[in-house]
Amino acid sequence: MPVRQAMSKPVLLIGPEHTLRQAAQLMMQRHVGSAVIHDPEGEGCGIMTERDVLYAIGQGCDPDVETCRDHITWDAVYAHPDWSLEEAATVMTRGGFRHLAVVEDDEVIGVLSVRDLMREWSRRQAEATATV
Template structure:
């Protein structure tokens, strides 16, 4: 064997190896923030006053095709949240007498909120653990939008679809 010959080693192959998956690419979606989703969705907020009736709230929920309303005072500050679930529970407790009741008697007063700079995965975890589907977004002490669990899931599905398309293009060329 000539003295200049050296058999190939694994290290020789490393320079030709590609890395389609890395910690960075696999955790990319974990870096998504509430602001990423809200920039796509927009900041529409539907609210109701605490003194309004549940009948009025049900009409707004139906007309806007939404599942929850933020409850705000005259200054626009968040004082509660009213979801379809809250109303259904009250309907079960007071059949035939629910719709004239006031929003403040049924709303959830301790509202979980998130900020625009919070990671989406953190928000999703809190929503799942707390068993709620709507979370108001607050920026600089003021309401700036409403996030739903459906929004988060749809955002992630879109990301996965985009990633799959990129991989397909990489493979096909």
């Protein structure tokens, strides 16, 4: 199955000037664990995850003052929507991350998370069990 069929969309897109609290609230409201950060005047696109917010607060950052800009993963790895789920899982495992932005024609069109992979794995297991 290609990544495009399992990825989550639409993507939560926020700016680098959002505070950590705003980022966390938006992720919570959308029930997602990551946000794509777009900085047209800076480094382009990056990703911020719930783990990034947790680490920042754990280091003593004030979530109402500190902005996302300094906690974004700018050198994120991106998946192509036609990759297989196995390719994406391998990249995620090797990189030690749980979210993979999916890019097509220089546009982020989705995010593949470990949760998405598990949903597909569970579905495949249920189908395999039902046919036995």
